[in-house]
Amino acid sequence: MPQIQQLPAHIADLIAAGEVVERPASVCKELLENALDAGASAVSVELEHGGMTYLRVTDNGCGIAPEQLPTAFLRHATSKLRRAEDLAAIGTLGFRGEALAAIAAVSRLDIFSRARGADSGASLHLEGGVPGEVTAAGCPEGTTVCVRDLFYNTPARMKFMKKDSAEGAAAAAVVTQLALSHPEVSFKLLRDGQEVLHTPGDGQLLSAIYAALGRDFAKSLLEVGGGSGDVRASGFVSSPAAGHGTRARQLFFVNGRLVKSQLLTAAVEEAYRNRLLKGKFPGCVLHITLPVNEVDVNVHPAKTVVKFAAEKAVFDAVHYTVKDALDGEGRPKAAEKPFYQTMTAQEFLKRPNAPKPSQAVTLPAGKAIGSASARPAATEPVRPAPVPVPAAPAMAVRDVAPEPDKPFTAPAAPGVVYHITPPEVRTPAEETAERPETTPSPAPAAEPEQQEIAMPEGPAAAEQPWRVAGEVLKTYIICEDAERNVWLIDKHAAHERMRFDALKARTEPPMRQLLLTPAAVTLAAEEYTAVLENLELLADCGFLCEDFGDGTVLVREVPDDVRAEDAAATLEELAQKLRLHSADRAALRDEVLHTVACKSAIKAGMTSDPAELRALAAQVQSGAVRYCPHGRPVAVKLREYEIEKMFKRA
Numbered sequence: 001m002p003q004i005q006q007l008p009a010h011i012a013d014l015i016a017a018g019e020v021v022e023r024p025a026s027v028c029k030e031l032l033e034n035a036l037d038a039g040a041s042a043v044s045v046e047l048e049h050g051g052m053t054y055l056r057v058t059d060n061g062c063g064i065a066p067e068q069l070p071t072a073f074l075r076h077a078t079s080k081l082r083r084a085e086d087l088a089a090i091g092t093l094g095f096r097g098e099a100l101a102a103i104a105a106v107s108r109l110d111i112f113s114r115a116r117g118a119d120s121g122a123s124l125h126l127e128g129g130v131p132g133e134v135t136a137a138g139c140p141e142g143t144t145v146c147v148r149d150l151f152y153n154t155p156a157r158m159k160f161m162k163k164d165s166a167e168g169a170a171a172a173a174v175v176t177q178l179a180l181s182h183p184e185v186s187f188k189l190l191r192d193g194q195e196v197l198h199t200p201g202d203g204q205l206l207s208a209i210y211a212a213l214g215r216d217f218a219k220s221l222l223e224v225g226g227g228s229g230d231v232r233a234s235g236f237v238s239s240p241a242a243g244h245g246t247r248a249r250q251l252f253f254v255n256g257r258l259v260k261s262q263l264l265t266a267a268v269e270e271a272y273r274n275r276l277l278k279g280k281f282p283g284c285v286l287h288i289t290l291p292v293n294e295v296d297v298n299v300h301p302a303k304t305v306v307k308f309a310a311e312k313a314v315f316d317a318v319h320y321t322v323k324d325a326l327d328g329e330g331r332p333k334a335a336e337k338p339f340y341q342t343m344t345a346q347e348f349l350k351r352p353n354a355p356k357p358s359q360a361v362t363l364p365a366g367k368a369i370g371s372a373s374a375r376p377a378a379t380e381p382v383r384p385a386p387v388p389v390p391a392a393p394a395m396a397v398r399d400v401a402p403e404p405d406k407p408f409t410a411p412a413a414p415g416v417v418y419h420i421t422p423p424e425v426r427t428p429a430e431e432t433a434e435r436p437e438t439t440p441s442p443a444p445a446a447e448p449e450q451q452e453i454a455m456p457e458g459p460a461a462a463e464q465p466w467r468v469a470g471e472v473l474k475t476y477i478i479c480e481d482a483e484r485n486v487w488l489i490d491k492h493a494a495h496e497r498m499r500f501d502a503l504k505a506r507t508e509p510p511m512r513q514l515l516l517t518p519a520a521v522t523l524a525a526e527e528y529t530a531v532l533e534n535l536e537l538l539a540d541c542g543f544l545c546e547d548f549g550d551g552t553v554l555v556r557e558v559p560d561d562v563r564a565e566d567a568a569a570t571l572e573e574l575a576q577k578l579r580l581h582s583a584d585r586a587a588l589r590d591e592v593l594h595t596v597a598c599k600s601a602i603k604a605g606m607t608s609d610p611a612e613l614r615a616l617a618a619q620v621q622s623g624a625v626r627y628c629p630h631g632r633p634v635a636v637k638l639r640e641y642e643i644e645k646m647f648k649r650a
Contacts, residue, residue: 021102023161024051024150025170030099031145032178035059036185036256037092040142041201044188045175050167052150060142063115066122070131072111073124075101090297093257105129106157107150113143128153172196176212180285181253183208205235209285217242217249217283222329224286226321230294231313233321235286240272240326240626241633243280253287254295259306264288267318271326274500274590277631288318329626466621468613475604479617484640487620492604493628494616499561500597500629504590510542511560519555519567520548527575528553534578534588541592543571561600570599594629 021027028045035043038061048054064072071077078097103109104126114121123137151158161167168191179187179199186201199211210218220242225234238249252264264286272282296307308314465482472478477489503510523531528551531538538545542559555567562570577591602608619625620635628634644650 021106021150023170024055024167025174027051027055027103027107027147027150028057028171029174029178030103031057031147032175033093034099035061035143036178036182038062038143040185042186042188044190045171046190047168047171048192050164051147051171052161052164052167053148055147055150055171056144058142058144060140063118063121063142064111064113065115065118066113066134066136069111069113069122069124069134073100073104073126073129073131077101090292093303101129103147104131106154107152108148110146110148111143112137112139112146114139114141116141168192177251177258179212180205180208180251181256181258181287205285205287209236213249213285220283221285222325224321224325226324227317228320229313229317231288231290231310231317233286233288233318235284237268237286237322237325238283239329240275240282240631242283243276243631244283245280247281249283250281251285253285254297254306255289255292256287257297257306258304260304261306263308263311263315264318267315268322271319271322273587274594274629275326275627275631280631284322286318286322288314290314329623464618464621466617468610468617471608471613473604474607477613477617479621481621486638486640486643487617487635488638489617489620489635490604490628490632491608491613491616492601493632493634494620494625496597496601497625497628497634498616498619499601500593503593503597509540512542512544512557513560513564514557515555515564515567519571520552521555521568521571521575522550522552523572523575525551527572527579530578531571531575537585537588537592538574541589541596543574543592545571559596559600561596563599566599570595590629597629 032043038059040059040061042060044058046056076097109126112121112123121137121139122134124134125132172189175187175189175197183205184201184203187199189197199208220239221236222239224237227233250265252259252261268282268284294309297303299305299307467480469478469480477491479487479489531553532547535545544557546554548554555571558567573595574592578588581587581591625634641650
């Protein structure tokens with residue numbers, strides 16, 4: 001029978017070291033976290049051969065006293081915990097007291113440290129975890145740790161190391177992540193003598209992102225900020241148009257600690273629903289702050305996995321903060337409207353600074369009054385001027401209304417005061433009631449699949465700070481805004497988004513049309529099963545289907561937005577989507593509405609009248625429409641400088 005015996009201390013240390021130190025990146029992470037906990041404002045990292053032969057971390061933190069250097073390399077020795085109760089509220093990056101002991105056990109290590117305010121520093125050499133003598137050393141305030149020949153005494157671990165380039169890249173990723181977690185700290189990274197990263201340490205997260213992740217990624221970001229209660233989320237997320245092929249650019253920091261959390265990933269990606277192309281993922285650099293007693297970081301030795309006490313509160317704070325930023329992307333600020341668009345004539349006369357008849361000013365002869373911007377609509381009838389009322393033998397007051405098509409010119413009549421009555425703003429319904437009845441001209445016949453576009457409410461098109469210049473290829477609208485930018489708008493994508501939002505917001509049952517001949521659709525086994533499992537959902541969206549047996553489904557009713565001849569093709573498309581999203585009820589409904597919106601939207605190649613083009617352009621210019629439900633961009637903006645550069649004018 002095998003005998004049970006206690007392992008020697010050095011073997012136990014090697015085993016424990018394997019849980020903490022997996023590769024040079026692990027060493028880099030632990031040393032950098034110690035530097036940040038020490039209050040460093042500048043940190044330098046130097047690697048050679050991926051960190052396997054040489055790794056040095058230098059900081060300007062508080063330093064370590066000479067007498068405490070040997071203690072720092074004992075297992076479970078730490079300055080960050082004192083009581084068991086401290087584990088419930090950990091506010092530092094490190095706390096276990098195992099990192100330095102584990103690193104020293106599998107390397108040749110030298111440490112130089114000088115406490116703040118001390119006249120001199122001290123150094124200590126350890127080999128395989130065995131310390132030497134503490135000696136005096138001249139060094140700047142802070143701590144420098146040099147790790148050489150990593151895993152020299154554990155050949156089994158050494159043979160699993162990757163190439164120097166791969167190990168160096170992993171260590172560089174750790175430095176990048178920590179630089180983003182603490183933008184107030186300047187990070188410098190040198191690989192084989194070459195500087196590959198240097199952050200300014202100015203406290204601006206965007207500056208750190210620019211230095212660490214590159215210019216292109218930084219340009220695609222939208223700033224976010226918000227939260228609820230004690231949970232706050234801030235940082236940057238990528239524009240939906242700049243989706244990524246992987247989740248590698250999703251970085252989450254909880255109280256300054258890099259974490260991997262499915263909860264946070266789901267919160268962000270849920271906010272991007274119906275905004276991203278399939279197969280694309282959003283990028284983000286998000287900082288989540290909450291009370292330290294509401295999060296448990298003592299879950300995994302790597303300290304990258306955390307548990308939240310209130311998961312729903314964290315999810316909602318991140319989800320709605322990101323969603324609000326995406327909803328407001330590109331949406332212009334509401335401009336102040338002129339008085340004639342915000343008040344009636346009676347309200348205008350009652351305002352505090354309104355002119356009184358006794359305060360009327362005598363106009364010079366021939367002086368023009370009014371402006372084209374303040375004229376009433378051309379269809380508004382002009383009220384006749386009342387009979388002048390004499391106020392004195394040498395003066396009269398006349399109440400006049402300006403002509404709608406030309407400025408009013410006062411006649412050369414001395415001693416006459418003209419009181420201008422502002423035009424009364426009336427609603428379109430009032431104008432229609434007073435308009436004489438006319439026989440409407442027959443409208444041209446619309447194409448059968450053309451769908452009506454709802455006209456937006458607001459000022460007339462002529463008063464908008466943009467104009468529609470035309471349409472090309474019967475697909476793209478050309479629009480010029482007030483900032484001299486040219487927009488190319490995909491009218492199908494824009495209308496599809498408008499239709500999808502309207503369908504999703506609808507609370508009443510959809511209108512249906514009964515097919516004269518039911519459409520029989522034969523499906524594959526999985527799609528057939530998916531349709532039968534979601535007959536109720538299809539009915540809620542306007543599709544009345546029934547099982548016909550042998551993999552065939554009968555479509556008897558379709559939404560009024562879908563053409564009867566498209567019933568079979570629409571159900572086939574829906575069947576594929578139902579099969580792919582069978583586990584997510586919300587995603588299922590969205591996919592059905594996607595299909596309905598796409599089928600009912602105006603198609604590329606259709607002829608559209610100017611009113612429809614203006615209606616679509618208004619939605620894009622207001623910021624209400626940015627991406628189609630499938631994530632494709634609705635519009636492309638060309639700045640004046642870019643156009644002039646194409647023509648060699650700039």
